Amino acid sequence: xxxxxxxxxxxxxxxxxxxxxxxxxxxxxxxxxxxxxxxxxxxxxxxxxxxxxxxxxxxxxxxxxxxxxxxxxxxxxxxxxxxxxxxxxxxxxxxxxxxxxxxxxxxxxxxxxxxxxxxxxxxxxxxxxxxxxxxxxxxxxxxxxxxxxxxxxxxxxxxxxxxxxxxxxxxxxxxxxxxxxxxxxxxxxxxxxxxxxxxxxxxxxxxxxxxxxxxxxxxxxxxxxxxxxxxxxxxxxxxxxxxxxxxxxxxxxxxxxxxxxxxxxxxxxxxxxxxxxxxxxxxxxxxxxxxxxxxxxxxxxxxxxxxxxxxxxxxxxxxxxxxxxxxxxxxxxxxx
Numbered sequence: 001x002x003x004x005x006x007x008x009x010x011x012x013x014x015x016x017x018x019x020x021x022x023x024x025x026x027x028x029x030x031x032x033x034x035x036x037x038x039x040x041x042x043x044x045x046x047x048x049x050x051x052x053x054x055x056x057x058x059x060x061x062x063x064x065x066x067x068x069x070x071x072x073x074x075x076x077x078x079x080x081x082x083x084x085x086x087x088x089x090x091x092x093x094x095x096x097x098x099x100x101x102x103x104x105x106x107x108x109x110x111x112x113x114x115x116x117x118x119x120x121x122x123x124x125x126x127x128x129x130x131x132x133x134x135x136x137x138x139x140x141x142x143x144x145x146x147x148x149x150x151x152x153x154x155x156x157x158x159x160x161x162x163x164x165x166x167x168x169x170x171x172x173x174x175x176x177x178x179x180x181x182x183x184x185x186x187x188x189x190x191x192x193x194x195x196x197x198x199x200x201x202x203x204x205x206x207x208x209x210x211x212x213x214x215x216x217x218x219x220x221x222x223x224x225x226x227x228x229x230x231x232x233x234x235x236x237x238x239x240x241x242x243x244x245x246x247x248x249x250x251x252x253x254x255x256x257x258x259x260x261x262x263x264x265x266x267x268x269x270x271x272x273x274x275x276x277x278x279x280x281x282x283x284x285x286x287x288x289x290x291x292x293x294x295x296x297x298x299x300x301x302x303x304x305x306x307x308x309x310x311x312x313x314x315x316x317x318x319x320x321x322x323x324x325x326x327x328x329x330x331x332x333x334x335x336x
Contacts, residue, residue, distance in 0.1 A: 031284065033280065063332075066138070066319065067169075081275065090318055095149070107160055108166070109166075112136075160269045163249070165316075220244075238258055241256040263311045265304060267313065267314065270294075270316065277298045
């Protein structure tokens, strides 16, 4: 019976038949915002200047890759959106070309292997769907090859979290050191169930596959960076700073990049769409681990935008801010 239900749900997904929330009905998964924190760090007036004066890297450039789509309902990711809106969100990966560190990826995007992007069909029945779609040749490895970058050329892979749209291709870069938050790692290990044995993105499987290339980082003792309580200057040259943005998962990391033409903050899993930090619009239950931490991280992102007017912020599943930013220094690669 369960297998038959799965087949029927899969068929419904393929046909685009997502359950509707009746007009006038309140979303049962909606959440109320917590109290606004009053202790978010204030950004010094000199912070923006230090971004330029403190960067010693000769050149830092970035490309964005659209590796697929996440399909969901509007209110699943933002209380500002209509529940009846059927969204096709982005699943990006970001390619940093650092003059001395080489090619660095922030996120790897979706994998061509369905086993690396599992879908919870029950979420469709619960009216908060989260499913994936991609085209052949849309994966990061294929798109990098089209840019003249081999998988072996990638030296670093930085993971915001171990979500499928962030880490789906993590093992595809044999020469890369893979950076994951220790807090994320331990949380994922604690969530493992017997049924998860063999899942390719489980800590157990990744530890076996990556070996010494796996680098777990602990940001809890790192100094503050702007409004963020902890930041790690990855190469100690002011170019790439990992910032702690817990909430969606306890160990979510964002990446602040001081590019040649201005700063960029990639929120990774910390924000789904720009509504989350611009309007502080929350997703539904089940789309974050800790509401208080998630809310605080959104407040920090918004504070960064206020304190650094030149900053471009790109959420984890929405390339719209980048498309509208007018930043010609950051190409977006999309397979037609």
